[in-house]
Amino acid sequence: MSYQLDNGEVVRHEGKFFAMIVCWLLGNGCLFSWNSMLTIEDYYVYLFPKYHPTRVLTLVYQPFALGSIAILAYREAKINTRVRNLTGYTLFFLASLALIILDVATSGRGGIGVFVGVCIVSGAFGVADAHVQGGMVGDLSLMCPEFIQSFLAGLAASGALTSALRLITKAAFENSQDGLRKGAMMFFSISSFFELLCVLLYALIFPKLPIVKYYRSKAASEGSMTVAADLAAGGIQRSQDGAEEDPKLPERLTNKQLFLENIDYAIDVFLIYILTLSIFPGFLSEDTGSHSLGSWYALVLIAMYNVWDLIGRYIPLIERLKLTSRKCLTVVTLSRFLLIPAFYFTAKYGDQGWMIMLTSILGLSNGYLTVCILTAAPKGYKGPEQNALGNLLVMCLLAGIFSGVTLDWLWLIGKGW
Known part of the structure; x- marks a missing residue:
């Protein structure tokens, strides 16, 4: 089984920058709807004051994402x-559209029935996230690291954009009924439009980019069974060599072997997100006290997290600043847990600047x-193994998120909730 592209390596680099832009937009679409739900937490807190929506919606989202x-x-x-x-x-x-319809x-009323409906939509977002995030990271792992970086930067950009929009809408509508x-x-409304745009981008534009066709054709020649439909959408047909296509999967490392070879990366990703989600957004939204910024305080904190998360995802583009040592990545990941006592004492004794x-x-x-981990881990493997490893690392990421949002409830101990 083989695929044929004209001009070989010349095609490989054609349209790389445009492909990176499309990857960024697709990454943005992966979390834009969910970040929209998180960013309007003040609206849901107003509608459902007794149900801890910032924590419950995240807790509902994660089992569906992790299970899927x-x-x-x-x-x-x-x-x-x-x-x-x-x-x-x-x-x-469809889930974003459902929130508007609901x-x-x-008529914008609260109540347990409406809250259950919002929770169902949150679960649908989790299922969608598992399909897109794992599928895209696995797919882009077949290609160049810049594509993964752009996709991951798009994930963070969705948070930054929704935070900026929330600050603008709060200022615009604050004094209106x-x-x-x-x-x-x-x-x-913006979220629904943007998700529809991502459907069209992935269906009609992305598979036809020459550089994408090159990498997918290369992966197919290495035995990948997952790219056939995308290659067909890109106008690449299988060559007819007269041989029967072997329905069996090609020889490759098993998922267990891949996991064991990359267990340090897997643990690092898990620990990164268990820490982050044990603090963001629940603790930042409900447990940081009252300050001079008033109702703007939680929105500012969420916006600052999202902006610096986005900046952090572009730093590895500077090769000298990219961390590649597996031991150093583990040490830095573990050192982040010092932030837990730092947040605790700052919330108790510090001011809003700290x-x-x-x-x-x-x-x-x-x-x-x-970005450092997800761009370094797939190197040295063939296409099918890179796709599998990308999926495994995203599974560890979502497991970390689920554990983090569960542990986030520990901040409420002793507060009489």
Whole structure:
């Protein structure tokens, strides 16, 4: 089985910059809807004051994301990547649209029924995230590291963009009647439009880029079974060599072997996100006290986290600043746990300036370490193994997030919730 491209290596570099832009947009779409839900937490706190929405919605989201990615990672070698990613982006679009319909149908009222509906949508976001994030990271692991970096930067940019939009909508609607609701509806309208854009980008533009066709063709020649539909969408047909296609999967390292060879990367990713999500967004939204910024305080903290997370994901582009040593990555990852006592004592005794600084460090280190690990780990493997390893690392990432949002409830001990 083989694929043929004209001009060989010349095609490889054609359109690389444009492909990076598309990867950035697709990364943005992977979390734009979910970050929109997180960023309007003040609206949901207003609607559901007794249900801890910033914590509950995240806790609902994660089991669906983790369960879905576990199944998808186990079967990744036989899954049509194109169908998987399009399913994820379409589900993001439909779930975002459902939030608007739910709010309009209930005229912006709260109550347990509406909250359950919002939780169902949160679970749908989790399923969509597992499809897209694991599918895209696995797919881009077949290609050059710059594509993964752009996709991961897009993930962080979704948080920064939604935070900026939330600050703008809060300022615009703060003094208007029903201002919180108007801001929230604007958010989900933008989110729905952007997710639809991502569906079209992935379906019609991305598979036809020459550099993408090159890498997918290369992966297919190495035995990848997941790229056939994307290659067909890109206009590349299998060559007819008269031989029967072997339905068996090609020889490659098993998922267990890949995991054991990269267990330090897997543990590092898990620890990065268990720490981050034990603090962000629940602790920052509910447990940092009252300060002079008033109702703007939690929004500013979330915005600072997202902005510095985005900055951190671009630092590895400077080769001299990129951390590649596996031991150093583990040491730096473990050192981040010093932030837990730092946040605790700052929330208890410090002022808002110190809290903003710590939140910035949390975001910067999260973004930087994520890119360093996910761009370094797939090197040295063939296409099918790179795809599998990308899925495994995303599964560890989501497991860390799930553990983090669960541990986040420990901050409430002794507060009479």
